[in-house]
Amino acid sequence: MRMNRNDNCWCHSGKKYKYCHLTLDEKVEEFSRMGYIVPNRKLIKNTEQIQGIRESGRINTLILDEVNEKITSGISTEDINSYIYELTIRLGGIPATLGFEGYPKSVCVSINNEVCHGIPSSTRYLKDGDIVNIDVSTIYNGYYGDSSRMFCIGEISSERNNLVEAAKNAIDVGLEEVGPWKTLGIWVRLSMILSNRKDIP
Ligand SMILES: [Zn+2]
16 A cells, blocks of 8 residues: 655654665565565564564573573473463463464474474473573563474484584574665565576577
8 A cells, every 4th residue: 555755654753754664665566576485564574563573582591591400310391381381371471382273282392303382292202412492482472472492402423412402503594694675585685686587598
């Protein structure tokens, strides 16, 4: 929808369009013309929404920090689940995975070669040498926070240590790249280059 410069901005800030989102919209349009996939207005969050997401992320991180204090060999993945459930409720949040498409638990706990989304169980115990991914998502005041963290139980093999280090390095490199007007990947740029090259079928 096209807006006039003097209209009230579509974001409901109460400011005139020309003093609010006009510049951003023009830049988004420019990216769209260049062939990039651009976010729609619903995906562009206002200050209050960003603050809500930040708060939810803070609670989510706090839960992982608390898990770090508790996690040890001999506990079951269900123990981790019930701890996270109770802590999340106590902090005023809701575990986002609980009941999502029928998922029965408040967290995903994946041990060693389980890639992700391991379902907590009272018959699975952590033992020394395990590497464990704990994936927590929290709804707080209607906003979602979501992150996972790796935990190493006791002494782990150098092979497992290398895996954990490589994954950590990969995410650090990825985070370094995050910024305004950056893309999520090279795909769009690559397909644009290819589509402009008539000599490539
Ligand atoms: Zn605006």
